[in-house]
Amino acid sequence: MPLNLENMENSDLLFYPCSGGDWLSVFKLYSDRASSFVFSDLGYQFNKQKIAEFTSALLPNWLAQLDAIELVGPAVAFCKQVRTESASSYREIESACLRVNFYNRDTGRKVLVIWRRGFGQYALHELPDASVKIFCHRGDSSGDGGSNVFFFSNRIRRHAPLSKLYSTLKTKLMSRAFVVSDGSNASLRHLRNASEGKLAIGYELQIGELKWTLQSEVPWEHKSHYGRCYEWIVEASFGTQQVISDGYTTKARE
Ligand SMILES: C[S@@+](CC[C@H](N)C(=O)[O-])C[C@H]1O[C@@H](n2cnc3c(N)ncnc32)[C@H](O)[C@@H]1O
Numbered sequence: 230m231p232l233n234l235e236n237m238e239n240s241d242l243l244f245y246p247c248s249g250g251d252w253l254s255v256f257k258l259y260s261d262r263a264s265s266f267v268f269s270d271l272g273y274q275f276n277k278q279k280i281a282e283f284t285s286a287l288l289p290n291w292l293a294q295l296d297a298i299e300l301v302g303p304a305v306a307f308c309k310q311v312r313t314e315s316a317s318s319y320r321e322i323e324s325a326c327l328r329v330n331f332y333n334r335d336t337g338r339k340v341l342v343i344w345r346r347g348f349g350q351y352a353l354h355e356l357p358d359a360s361v362k363i364f365c366h367r368g369d370s371s372g373d374g375g376s377n378v379f380f381f382s383n384r385i386r387r388h389a390p391l392s393k394l395y396s397t398l399k400t401k402l403m404s405r406a407f408v409v410s411d412g413s414n415a416s417l418r419h420l421r422n423a424s425e426g427k428l429a430i431g432y433e434l435q436i437g438e439l440k441w442t443l444q445s446e447v448p449w450e451h452k453s454h455y456g457r458c459y460e461w462i463v464e465a466s467f468g469t470q471q472v473i474s475d476g477y478t479t480k481a482r483e
Contacts, residue, residue: 246349
């Protein structure tokens with residue numbers, strides 16, 4: 230079920246895969262900096278009661294345009310394990326998207342929020358290239374209910390769309406974008422170092438064609454047992470500082 234991204238060109242998009250219930254905190258933090266939000270999680274359900282919860286969660290300031298709610302795909306679906314002839318298996322789920330326009334009654338600001346049930350890896354592929362202004366991924370893990378999905382890594386998986394997610398992510402970021410991470414499921418060492426409080430605000434490094442600058446700490450609305458969460462500015466740059474390839478092999482640049 231592809232994301233319906235009509236009318237989202239030129240909008241400031243925030244994408245948060247594996248967002249679970251944390252979507253609300255992130256919406257509150259970034260509602261003034263993004264005009265479209267895509268939250269993606271395998272667990273989202275869109276029966277009447279859940280839709281009412283999604284659309285009323287933003288009250289009192291944000292009012293949903295109730296007559297224009299769009300649900301594409303089955304309201305409810307769960308992951309199934311599918312066995313192949315070669316005795317291996319994979320997970321499958323019927324994806325769906327709930328699309329709601331909100332209006333802020335204090336400021337008049339309008340935003341579009343899409344909740345997508347399904348694999349975050351597919352959601353990433355469906356986004357237009359160079360469309361993501363803010364990429365958020367936090368509070369995740371590789372076990373204990375975590376996704377085991379590594380968006381900041383080029384791990385190879387059996388199924389091509391699930392592989393090399395960092396390369397895909399880079400094509401989706403705007404030329405100047407923001408990455409929000411607490412270092413969870415992150416192979417990029419600087420994301421983990423930041424979450425452990427080892428890097429100062431303003432820290433810069435060049436990785437491949439991207440310059441990363443540590444901008445600010447992002448608060449958690451609820452107490453988290455994860456590391457600290459930080460926002461980075463990530464921009465296309467061919468500077469002459471220390472250059473580190475995506476695989477973190479240090480190379481000096483002439
Ligand atoms: C540990 S929870 C973290 C939720 C949220 N980020 C937070 O901080 O509260 C991991 C979430 O990822 C979702 N998930 C697992 N695999 C996923 C996938 N491949 N794509 C999208 N969501 C996934 C789970 O349903 C769960 O809600």
